[in-house]
Amino acid sequence: MDKQLVHQFINNALAEDVGDGDHTSLATIPAGTQGKAKLLVKDKGILAGVELAAEIFSVIDPQLHLDVYLQDGAAVQPGDIAFEVTGSTHSILKAERLVLNCMQRMSGIATKTNQITQLLQGTHTKVLDTRKTTPNFRYFEKWAVRIGGGVNHRYALYDMILIKDNHVDYSGGIKNAIANAHQYLQHTGRTLQIEIEVRNLEELQQVLEAGGVDRIMFDNFSLADLRTAVSAVNGQYATEASGGITTETIYDYAACGVDYISVGALTHSAKSLDLSLKAVK
Structure with missing residues (x-):
């Protein structure tokens, strides 16, 4: 992983998506609230972007903890859990869309590539x-x-x-x-x-x-x-x-x-x- 390039991408993407704050989360969830979320697979294919997702969570909040159950390249089915992330709910929600956008796109490409190979x-x-x-x-x-x-x-x-x-x-x-x-x-x-x-x-x-x-x-x-x-x-x-x-x-x-x-x-x-x-x- 080219961390300099990856971090530049993450910071630019967050600036585009978050701007001066995730005001919905800030308005509805008390500061300091802790929680857990799971990455749920809803399609059959090849998983990609797990390593990138870990980097996104780390950049947003180094205190977030990730338990990875499925690695990049894993063949997945609907209902599979790729990972769980635990920590600040504000941080999890800030990362949610960027993680999903990247992983969905990357997994689609990995799936199509695998089908052709x-x-x-x-x-x-x-x-x-x-x-x-x-x-x-x-x-x-x-x-x-x-x-x-x-x-x-x-x-x-x-x-x-x-x-x-x-x-x-x-x-x-x-x-x-x-x-x-x-x-x-x-x-x-x-x-x-x-x-x-x-x-x-x-x-x-x-x-x-x-x-x-x-x-x-x-x-x-x-x-x-x-x-x-x-x-x-x-x-x-x-x-x-x-x-x-x-x-x-x-x-x-x-x-x-x-x-x-x-x-x-x-x-x-x-x-x-x-x-x-x-x-x-």
């Missing part, structure tokens, strides 16, 4: 996420992908060179784009991996002639063209398939022999898992 059993293909994430929540969404059994692609624009169709077109073609990327790395002294997206077998041939990349992404390839492409690469570079791949077709794409399949839906279309924080009387 299960579909690929029997192949060597790994599931990748993308940058199709919620602004300012990317760190946690990619964390949830890992909990669900997926693999993170690049985190952001700064940690990898990914030459996509627009880059190719703006730079004047495949060979120019690759050459320009190497010139940039040499000039800046950076050591970044280079991945390039190809739209067809002709562009793939241009990449194979140019060389100088670490991974090739096949975008919106048919199954027949993908098999031809993987054969042409012949293990020289890591391979990735993307675009238009559904849960119904993902196994067939993996069976073509690609190393990775990137799935934007892991983060942009995951349904939140239903969780609730309930007072224990």
